[in-house]
Amino acid sequence: MSSRHLVEPDLIAFLDAMPTMTLSADNLAAIRAARDGMLSQLPPFPETVSVEERHIPGPAGAPTVRTKIYLRKEGAALRPAILHLHGGGYIMGNPEFMGPQCALWADAFDAVVVGAAYRLGPETRYPGNVEDAYAALAWMIAHASELGINTARIAVAGESAGGGLAASLALLVRDRGEYNFCHQQLIFPMIDDRTAVRTDLSPIYGEFVWNNGSNHFGWTSLLGQPPGSEGVSPYAAAARAESLKGLPPVFMATGALDLFTEENLDYAKRLMADGVPVELHVYPGAPHAFMQVPGARVTRAYARDAMAALGRALGAERA
Incomplete structure (x- = not known):
């Protein structure tokens, strides 16, 4: 049963231009290259925002973590901050792809926004990705004076796998007890490996863009074992956590046709x-x-809701 008749009309052209394909070891390199090739099509950043690339210390014994840092040029001495984790199924992507959004946040909220290029599967298995994200947070706090970060107002945000990693990082931060987030911005987060092996999932979910075949490959690449296996850590798949008590407030958004809806x-x-x-x-x-599709009605509604929630969480009125 196809869900095409349920798709918002102004998203149809996007889906036709981006046919769904299942990722595998055979086509991963080509799809990564094609995705990187789209970076040249991204809109320019506001002239009021500066962007700097830094390689910061990674976890012990691991490589440095490449980051992008977005700042309003004429900003306050003390600002809220956002650690952004990009999407890509835990197997592809980079912080540049969401650069326009990070620059918008920096400008609108006068925030320090750090996008982290965490290590990807299958080249690096869990816990490489979440430890890289933790290292980025630790660096932000260690350099708070230099960057002008208000350490009481640091949010974590991400989309898809980045949203899942944000949720897992929030659990890790809670449990280690060294730092605190004020907010989680989880956008259709990829948080449960068990979805990849479900046989009862409605065909309405996941027909487009990211299907369960790709989902199975992404989770296998991250975990190094079949999704749905016993003993998967909640710091890899946040839905595996036994308790969610004590986590920071959450803004969560998903589409009704997304594989991750349930x-x-x-x-x-x-x-x-x-x-x-x-x-x-x-x-x-x-x-x-x-x-x-930035002009779509549903995208405009999402952007309104997400920006309002993030602004409230950061204690920052939109400029």
Whole structure:
């Protein structure tokens, strides 16, 4: 059963131009290259924002972590901050792809935004990705004076695998007890490896952009074992956590046609039951990555909701 008739009309051209294909070891290199080739099509950043690349210390015994740092040029002495983790199924992507969004945040909220190029599978298995993200947070806090970061106002954000990594990092930060986030911005997060082996999932979910074949490959590449196996760490798949108590407030958004809809709804319900403040949005007619069509009605609604929530969490009025 196709879900095409449910797709928001102004997203149809996007889906036709980006046919769904299942990722595998055979085509991963080509798809990575094609995705990187799209970077030249991204819009320019606001002239008010500066961008700097830094290679910061990684976890012990690991390579440095490449980061992009976005700042408003004429900013306040003390600013909120956002650690952004990019999407890509844990197997592809880079911080540049969401550079326009990071620059917008830096400009709109006068925030320090750090995008981290965490290591990817299958070349690097878990816990390489989450330890890289933790190292980026540790560096931000260690260099808070230099960067002008208000350490009481640091949010973590990400889309898809980046949203899943953000959720896992929030768990790791809670459990290690060294640092704190004020907010999680989880956009159709990839948080449950068990979705990849479900046989009862409605065909309405995941027909477009990211299907369960790609999902199975992404999780296998990250975990180094079949998804759904026993003993998967919650720092790899946040939905595996036994308790969500004590986590920072969450803004979560997903599309009604996304493969991750059910796992996202389940996670949101568990967060609420454990006393975590949650703002949840499910956008009708929206598949995975729908906001790549900025003019679509549903994208405009998402952008309004997400920016408002992030601004409130950071204590920053939009400039």
